Amino acid sequence: SSLPSPDLAAVRTVHRTALSQGAPGALTRIDEGFVRYHVATGEADTRAHTAMDTGRRFRVGSVSKTFTAVVLLQLAAEGRVDLDAPANRYLPEPLPDDRITVRHLLSHRSGLYDYTNDMFYDTVPGFEAVRNKVFSYQELIDLSTARPPNNEPGAAYSYSNTNFVVLGQLVEHLTGTPIATQYQQRVFAPLRLRNTSYVHPRTTLSGSYARGYLRPDDTALPLVDSTEQTASWAQSAGAVISSAKDLNRFFSALLSGELLPAEQLDAMTTMIPVTADGKQSYGLGLRARKLSCGTTVYGHTGTVQGYYTYAFTTGDGARSMTSLANTSNNGTVNTTLGATLDAAFCGSGPA
Numbered sequence: 603s604s605l606p607s608p609d610l611a612a613v614r615t616v617h618r619t620a621l622s623q624g625a626p627g628a629l630t631r632i633d634e635g636f637v638r639y640h641v642a643t644g645e646a647d648t649r650a651h652t653a654m655d656t657g658r659r660f661r662v663g664s665v666s667k668t669f670t671a672v673v674l675l676q677l678a679a680e681g682r683v684d685l686d687a688p689a690n691r692y693l694p695e696p697l698p699d700d701r702i703t704v705r706h707l708l709s710h711r712s713g714l715y716d717y718t719n720d721m722f723y724d725t726v727p728g729f730e731a732v733r734n735k736v737f738s739y740q741e742l743i744d745l746s747t748a749r750p751p752n753n754e755p756g757a758a759y760s761y762s763n764t765n766f767v768v769l770g771q772l773v774e775h776l777t778g779t780p781i782a783t784q785y786q787q788r789v790f791a792p793l794r795l796r797n798t799s800y801v802h803p804r805t806t807l808s809g810s811y812a813r814g815y816l817r818p819d820d821t822a823l824p825l826v827d828s829t830e831q832t833a834s835w836a837q838s839a840g841a842v843i844s845s846a847k848d849l850n851r852f853f854s855a856l857l858s859g860e861l862l863p864a865e866q867l868d869a870m871t872t873m874i875p876v877t878a879d880g881k882q883s884y885g886l887g888l889r890a891r892k893l894s895c896g897t898t899v900y901g902h903t904g905t906v907q908g909y910y911t912y913a914f915t916t917g918d919g920a921r922s923m924t925s926l927a928n929t930s931n932n933g934t935v936n937t938t939l940g941a942t943l944d945a946a947f948c949g950s951g952p953a
């Protein structure tokens with residue numbers, strides 16, 4: 603490819619920095635055609651002192667939003683949902699504002715308040731209060747609509763988990779099947795993502811996986827093992843479990859046109875800047891980042907208790923990278939881990 607070779611030494615340096623900042627372990631896998639690169643550092647399990655390896659599964663957090671967006675856009679391609687219709691046309695219970703369209707939800711422009719702002723205001727108590735809870739979509743939506751909207755529909759970008767919880771409810775109401783069935787039939791099975799699952803509300807991960815460690819707000823306290831949770835607070839906004847190999851396969855397939863017709867892929871990759879420097883933008887359930895070398899990559903990030911994920915690919919899907927650090931509530935680690943993007947796609951160290 604026209605890209606410089608990945609800088610694996612730079613990836614290792616980023617991992618070591620993340621560990622020095624509090625991550626128990628980190629992994630990065632890069633795939634380009636039949637060529638793959640693996641870098642794993644530190645521990646997947648700090649009690650058993652098990653070494654991290656790139657084959658381990660983990661909770662992907664909001665990378666789940668791209669899976670949900672693919673299901674929605676396939677339904678749109680089948681003529682079963684109109685992206686510019688009011689979402690209320692497809693929902694069992696109406697949102698307070700009829701002007702909110704399906705596209706507003708997919709692009710975080712609905713204005714719907716993000717209930718996790720309250721739910722996780724106090725990090726560990728908030729997590730402990732919900733880690734074994736099972737929510738209905740409607741319960742989560744009601745938490746959101748109890749608060750004023752962030753903006754008029756379509757007037758601004760304001761990221762909100764609520765948007766993708768509504769979209770999960772919409773998919774289930776429209777198809778009459780659980781979102782898990784739609785993920786399985788439309789994405790997991792066709793791409794043979796054997797290490798990817800949606801097991802909500804089961805709390806355990808199967809197979810070989812990395813344990814996740816949540817940092818308390820009082821950073822003097824020990825990390826909290828947050829591996830087992832229902833992730834019911836997130837569901838179609840964040841409850842997918844996957845691996846670096848599978849996420850690389852998913853994003854490569856998506857951007858190379860295996861999952862969506864051109865019209866829907868174009869809609870998904872029509873990006874609107876979300877940072878002042880214009881380097882980060884959002885489309886429909888998809889992020890884009892312009893890297894230090896000028897290359898733009900497409901994918902999503904994830905933050906779920908105990909796990910930070912970056913999963914991105916080139917515009918043609920030729921080269922993909924997934925990085926994980928098995929901690930969270932540690933913004934320094936999250937920012938550090940993001941530098942694996944430059945190492946993977948620009949062949950350079952942190953910008």
Ligand SMILES: CC1(C)S[C@@H]2[C@H](NC(=O)CCCC[C@H](NC(=O)C[NH3+])C(=O)[O-])C(=O)N2[C@H]1C(=O)[O-]
Pocket residue numbers: 662663664665718722723724725726728761763816840903904905906907908909930931932
């Ligand atoms: C926009 C984000 C960053 S937040 C959103 C979603 N994750 C969540 O909403 C979880 C928030 C609480 C997570 C918790 N933090 C606290 O409790 C802080 N008090 C922690 O760090 O484990 C996800 O994933 N998205 C990320 C994304 O899309 O990159």
